[in-house]
Structures are given as structure tokens and as C-alpha cells.
Amino acid sequence: MESILIVDDDVNLCTALKDELLEVGYDVDYVNSGDDAFQYLTGNEVDLLLLDLKMPGKDGFDVLKQFNDRRLKSKIIVLTAYADVKSAIDSAKMGASDFISKPYDFDELLITIRKVLQRDT
Numbered sequence: 001m002e003s004i005l006i007v008d009d010d011v012n013l014c015t016a017l018k019d020e021l022l023e024v025g026y027d028v029d030y031v032n033s034g035d036d037a038f039q040y041l042t043g044n045e046v047d048l049l050l051l052d053l054k055m056p057g058k059d060g061f062d063v064l065k066q067f068n069d070r071r072l073k074s075k076i077i078v079l080t081a082y083a084d085v086k087s088a089i090d091s092a093k094m095g096a097s098d099f100i101s102k103p104y105d106f107d108e109l110l111i112t113i114r115k116v117l118q119r120d121t
């Protein structure tokens with residue numbers, strides 16, 4: 001079973017999205033901050049991170065940078081209400097595989113998740 005970690009400060013989004021992803025067969029967990037994400041990843045390997053860009057404290061870009069510094073292997077899809085072209089390009093440059101804007105369409109998100117997890121690199 002492929003594992004997904006949701007990293008978003010919006011608890012309601014995390015619980016709703018976790019339920020939706022569990023229902024289609026993924027192993028899902030969530031954390032509500034960038035620091036918690038790294039704490040989680042110290043003890044757990046995940047196949048995919050769904051990463052919010054806009055969070056208090058360590059934001060999504062900080063997580064991407066720290067993620068690269070530590071050479072972690074999970075794929076990353078950026079998930080944000082701030083879906084502008086610049087954020088998409090910046091997060092792609094920092095290693096994000098794809099980009100989804102909030103409010104997300106679950107079918108679209110699922111297609112993106114499947115596509116990203118099938119890629120080898």
C-alpha cells in the first residue's frame with residue numbers, strides 16, 4: 001500500500017482529505033506544520049507528501065528546501081490556495097512533482113497522485 005503524508009495547517013482539510021484517500025486505498029496520515037512533517041519523516045518513510053505552501057512557521061517552501069537538503073526520497077505534490085504561476089514554477093524548481101490548487105477537486109487530485117506515484121524519478 002502506498003503511503004501519503006498530508007502537511008497542511010488546515011485541520012479540517014487534513015481530516016477530510018485523509019478520509020477520501022483512505023477510501024481509495026492509500027495509507028494516509030497528516031501533520032499540521034512543517035516541523036511536524038520532519039519529525040514524522042524521521043521515523044516514517046512515505047511515498048508521497050501533499051504539501052501546503054502557506055502555513056504559519058515553516059512554510060511549504062521551507063519544507064521543500066529542508067527536504068532537498070536531507071535528500072529525502074518521497075515525491076511531493078504542492079497543494080495551495082495560492083495557485084499562481086510563480087508558486088508553481090518555484091515549487092517545481094525546488095523538486096515538487098506537481099501542483100494542485102485549493103479548493104481541490106478530488107478526482108483531479110487522485111489523477112495527479114496516481115501519475116506522480118507511477119513516475120520513477
Ligand SMILES: [Mg+2]
Pocket residue numbers: 008009010052053054055
Ligand atoms: Mg495553509
